[in-house]
Amino acid sequence: MCLTSTNRLGVGTTNPSCGLHVTTNVNTTLDASGSGISYFLRTGGLVTTLGPISGVAMAIQASGAIVASGGFYATSDARRKNFFDTLDRTKIMAGLLVATPKLYRFKSQAETVPLMVGYSAQELIKNSMGGVISYIPNDSLVVEDPTVDILATEFNVDYSRMSCYIHIGLIELNSKLTTQLAAANAKITDHETRLKKLEAKLLTNLI
Secondary structure (H helix, E strand, C coil): CEECCCCCEEECCCCCCCCEEECCCEEEEECCCCCCEEEEECCCEEEEECCCEEEEEECCCCCCCCCCCCCCCCCCCHHHCCCCCCCCHHHHHHHHHHCCCEEECCCCCCCCCCCEEECCHHHHHHCCCHHHEEEEECCCCCCCCCCCCCCCEEEEECHHHHHHHHHHHHHHHHHHHHHHHHHHHHHHHHHHHHHHHHHHHHHHHHC
């Protein structure tokens, strides 16, 4: 542990870059009781699932709430990413129209537990939206749908990534509306031209 002259505390580092800089971690099991947990993965975003989840590299643990006035940040700097590709907008639009939010409760929960709203991860994968899925080991899960399930692997929907798909949906809708509006305006212009010619003929005949 290191406390610098500028009041920066480092745990596992002698050169802390902020007020609290932790580089050490310990393998921990989350939600050992299986009561349900939500957490963020650096590469997977928000994950909501039932535990236990073992082998989690934990750097900071708090028994109470954590308050931050500035927010929490996950890096999205292009300089730290080595591959970019475009998403198939046609497939995503089709998927957005087929896969729908549903009400559900976990099989381990009693019927008195209020229903929650969310997606079926399998349905999203089948409809070309597998990019929003995070995969974690779970030895208790068997293959129920051989077309999509992976043995001993749990699928979790990262709802923060859904915003990217919704963004694509908005882009596609805007493109279609722009095309339709241009076609409608072209028809209006054509009708106006025809009306002007007809008016001119009528005036000529009257004179």
